[in-house]
Amino acid sequence: MVQRSMNRNQLHDQNLKLVLQQIFNNHPTSRIEISHQLNLNKSTVSSLYNTLMADGYLSELGLGDASTAGGRKPTLVAINQSYGYTLTFDLGYRHLHALATNLNGHIWKYDRIDTKGQSIHDMIDQMTQYIAQLQTDDTTAHGLLGICFSIHGIVDQNRVQTSPFIDMDGIDLEEVFHNAYHVPVVLENEANLSAIYERDFNGARQLNSTVTISIHRGIGAGVILRRDLFRGEHGDAGEIGQTVLTVTTDTTGHVQPIRAEDIGSEDAIIRAVEAKKGQDNLDRTDIARLYQQHDPDLTLILQRATIAISSLIYNTMRTLDPDAFFLNSPLIEEVPDLLDQIRAGYQQLAHNDVTIDLTTNARLATVLGGCSVITHRALGLDGYELRFERPETPANA
Known part of the structure; x- marks a missing residue:
């Protein structure tokens, strides 16, 4: 099929977005540098620059150094962080994570709010109160520009399809928050957002295809194929925790599948330890403590879990053949030896160096991945690669 050429307005809009992308990714920069990078003439870049400046997206920082050939010093420019802010909520099982970021992706405010045992209605009340406080403290020109929700479940067509840990009670988050604040509202699976974080904030931006495996209460994966997020036809891509590793049969001959997250998720590990020890209400810190004590029961449970995760990585490698895998796991952060065990288990299966x-x-x-998603939307740059600076971890994270 022959692709039709763009008309003048379409070309202008594309070039405007390319200039905005260049400024976001190369701050500070200058009009002459943008002209070189985009191979556009100086007058065209100046016109586009003036449009973005008039709209308030840019902030001039002063004069840079003149080129070696001499001439006038260029005016340096960056994204105007006082234009407005975006907000991401991660609706976790025990906590509500809230991240407010300026339009340039820099963190303004981060909070973790205890929500264990709360209904979705209670959580909406908490988020509404949080936004009200942000609006009181806000000094930007345009205020709230968009909201992203990180969902621990399946999302399709910007709607929560399944949410195993929070009863959504028929709530349409996009409708509720768009009607309240009149800004774009985007819902995305938390593992997908972790994958976007790796692509846009970390070294994975140099990789073509990656899989980020989130190991929390369950196990999910965010899949980046050729720089784009792969969600599947119904949002189910990446539900690898449901992968069947083996099956057993009960006394009636009924098949009982054993899934990866039944063994390898953080929740499964904690439940197995609780059952073995006859204790309740253990958490990640307790697991790390028992590991440091070389507890033999925990050693066996973790051995099974790392084998399950190694097998999951191997199966995913054979299916998708990515450049690299990333594990988003606070438990492995607490017990780094587990990463070495997972790598060793994978090596025994695959004999390659992925x-x-x-x-x-x-x-x-997840909330930084959400920052990327909603910043793209606020800037009108969906489908354009944006590079974010990796931030310092807030003290209360």
């Missing part, structure tokens, strides 16, 4: 690394800033990975 990269298996731990996600840095695991506690912020």
